[in-house]
Amino acid sequence: MTAISSPQTPRLPCEAAPLAWLRELADTAVAAVHPDALLEGQLPEPPAGRTLVVGAGKAAAAMAAALERAWQAHHPEAPLSGLVVTRYGHGTACERIEVLEASHPMPDDLGERAARRMLEAVGELGEEDLVIALISGGGSALMSQPAPGVSLAEKQAINRALLRCGAPIREINTVRRHLSAIKGGRLAAAAHPARVVTWLISDVPGDAPSLVASGPTLPDGSTPAEALAILERHAIRVPASMRAHLAAGGASPRPGDPGFARDETRVLARAADALEAARAAAEAAGVEVRLLGDDLEGEARELGRAQGRLALALRDTLRGRPLLLLSGGETSVTVRGHGRGGRNVEYLLGLAATLQGAEGIHALAIDTDGIDGSEDNAGALYAPGDWARAGAMKLDPNAHLSRNDAYTFFEALDRLIVTGPTRTNVNDFRAILVLPRTP
Known part of the structure; x- marks a missing residue:
């Protein structure tokens, strides 16, 4: 007698293609605050x-x-x-x-x-x-x-x-x-x-x-x-x-x-409007959302580290449903080196250095005006596999942070987001997607 296999639970779009999903979410947020x-x-x-x-x-x-x-x-x-x-x-x-x-x-x-x-x-x-x-x-x-x-x-x-x-x-x-x-x-x-x-x-x-x-x-x-x-x-x-x-x-x-x-x-x-548009889109897609604040300030890399620790702690509490952490505001960067960067890529590199390739955590950080600092990118993306890729390419995250060179780090990984000017500006948009751990 042939056994009948039970159908697998369909994967949500955010699980099938996490980075593409985060990009679409960012586009939704920016469109909501365009003139x-x-x-x-x-x-x-x-x-x-x-x-x-x-x-x-x-x-x-x-x-x-x-x-x-x-x-x-x-x-x-x-x-x-x-x-x-x-x-x-x-x-x-x-x-x-x-x-x-x-x-x-x-x-x-x-x-x-x-x-x-x-x-x-x-x-x-x-x-x-x-x-x-x-x-x-x-x-x-x-x-x-x-x-x-x-x-x-x-x-x-x-x-x-x-x-x-x-x-x-x-x-x-x-x-x-x-x-x-x-x-x-x-x-x-x-x-x-x-x-x-x-x-x-x-x-x-x-x-x-x-x-x-x-x-x-x-x-x-x-x-x-x-x-x-x-x-x-x-x-x-x-x-x-x-x-x-x-x-x-x-x-x-x-x-x-x-x-x-x-x-x-x-x-x-305002930033809250961009975050609300992203929240509504994510919840409609079956994702749980937690807003961390629309007015966060402080050193970009330190906020990245703090939100990385939070994502790690929350990952172990998930019960089958993806979680999205959203935040806005305007961080700052104390310039110590002569590298290329902006506050959103510096935030993301601080987060990546904390996660160290932890399974199931993807992230995006952009400036909603399309320009992160004075470079040509809006921000960047991060996926768990990027940590191992960076190691294989001899990219040292801490060294890049020490010289404020996050742009070069994410450029080498082909993770920069380049949109050109969006012609709006409600400052930073950050999204961390935490997927449930596989059994």
Whole structure:
């Protein structure tokens, strides 16, 4: 008598092709926070006067294009003009709004010119006019008009030192606001008495609107003394002219300033929205999901190590169903070496060094803007077999970490993710897929 074998349980897509599944999940997350998906129901009514668009950030050009399309559909006869600045390579075609490109993360003279032109443009407006400000991550470096008495070269040097020392973005932007003629609400103050509506795509942990791109259209609760204290805490040399400017205490507009009473701010997208889209897609695919936070900060490699230990601990508790660990936020990297890398590949290498090829754990880490640091990749992937492959190729993870060379490590393994600019930015997206151990 022939025995009848019982059918095998079908494998879930995440089990059959884990890395491909993680890539699709990341695409879903990024699409959910792209400007094309965000403007439904957001348009203000045209004013009696002009409507001027200004903006800065990695998503600024895509936001401007989406605004133009919506404006044409709903207010085709109403005038609309303006200019926005985005990172080199992140532009897109617009008809009514001029799109400029400048340097990021290091400000340049083109970003300075863009900021000056915006200040001049809004300064011509009156009470019956409307400003729509399109602000997203990266705008702080791209909109770089220095404060009086501070040179662009001095700002560049301070910016470079803050990025290399591993300072969190909250501190970096506090310093930037108080060395600027346009940030910390100064752009809106120049536009008043016109009404200012600010649309934000947030890349900052916690999503405080005034921190996105250093808040050019929002009152500032920090002080010049705080900015100076941050520089001193990180042992960054402060030029005499800059120290004098900060010590003079020239205040930016403060919360509660009556000039901002008619203004409005809307956060259109944030890291939590990208994570929620990924969570919904994963659960629909039969995967259990645990959110570890949308606002995680700290050293990238240390977060990778910590999440690697968590994945190992949870793997032994699984009862037949895959588990996905999701997190967002913005980590930092203290630069000690001269390698190639970014915070997402450094996070992933810290995780890989902890997992050491542990069975069933795959991972992805990307910057949602498509550029991890200053390289050409968005991030990278990791699979359990990569540990043995790295050993066979004489790749030492700890040596690569010591010189901040995670890019080269994952490039050798052919695990880099290269998407090109996504034209949005809600910062880091990290996903760890933990599969049940095989019997």
